[in-house]
Amino acid sequence: MSAKRERIQPDKLHVRKAGDKVLYSQVMVVEVGGTRQIYIAGQTPRDREGNCVGPGDMRAQIAQVGENIKDALEAAGATLADVVKTTTYVTDMDEYFKHSDVRMRFFAQALPTSTTVQVSRLSRPEFLVEIEAFAIV
Numbered sequence: 001m002s003a004k005r006e007r008i009q010p011d012k013l014h015v016r017k018a019g020d021k022v023l024y025s026q027v028m029v030v031e032v033g034g035t036r037q038i039y040i041a042g043q044t045p046r047d048r049e050g051n052c053v054g055p056g057d058m059r060a061q062i063a064q065v066g067e068n069i070k071d072a073l074e075a076a077g078a079t080l081a082d083v084v085k086t087t088t089y090v091t092d093m094d095e096y097f098k099h100s101d102v103r104m105r106f107f108a109q110a111l112p113t114s115t116t117v118q119v120s121r122l123s124r125p126e127f128l129v130e131i132e133a134f135a136i137v
Helices: 058-075 093-097 100-107
Strands: 004-008 027-032 035-043 083-090 113-118 129-136
Touching: 027 058, 035 058, 058 083, 058 093, 058 100, 058 129, 083 093, 083 100, 093 113
Parallel strands: 083 113
Antiparallel strands: 004 027, 027 035, 035 129, 083 129
C-alpha cells in the first residue's frame, strides 16, 4: 500500500525561511488506505508576521499556539476535534499548569493523548511553550 504525501504551508501561519528557502513544512498530510494522517509541526507563539505573541505571558502564548494549530488543521481540512496526540514543550511546568483552561479551550472536545515536557529553552528565548499535534481524518 503506497502513501500519498502533501506538504502544506498555511497562509495564516508564519513560514520559517533561510533566504528564499523554506526550512520545513508546517503541515504534512499522509494518506494511507483512505485515512488521512495530519502532522502539525511544533507551533510556537508566533503571529503571521513571525512576531512573538505575549512575551513573558504563558497564558497568551498557549492561546496563540492553540490558534496556530487550529489554523494548520483547517488548512489540511481537519478540525481540533480530529487531534489524537499532542506533545507540549514548556520552559516552566508549574506556570504552564496554571493555564490548563486555555489548553482545554482548544483540546477538550478531542481530549487527545498528551505528553508535556519541561525544557531549558525553546527556539527563541521569549518562547515559553511549543506544541506539536497529530490528527486523523
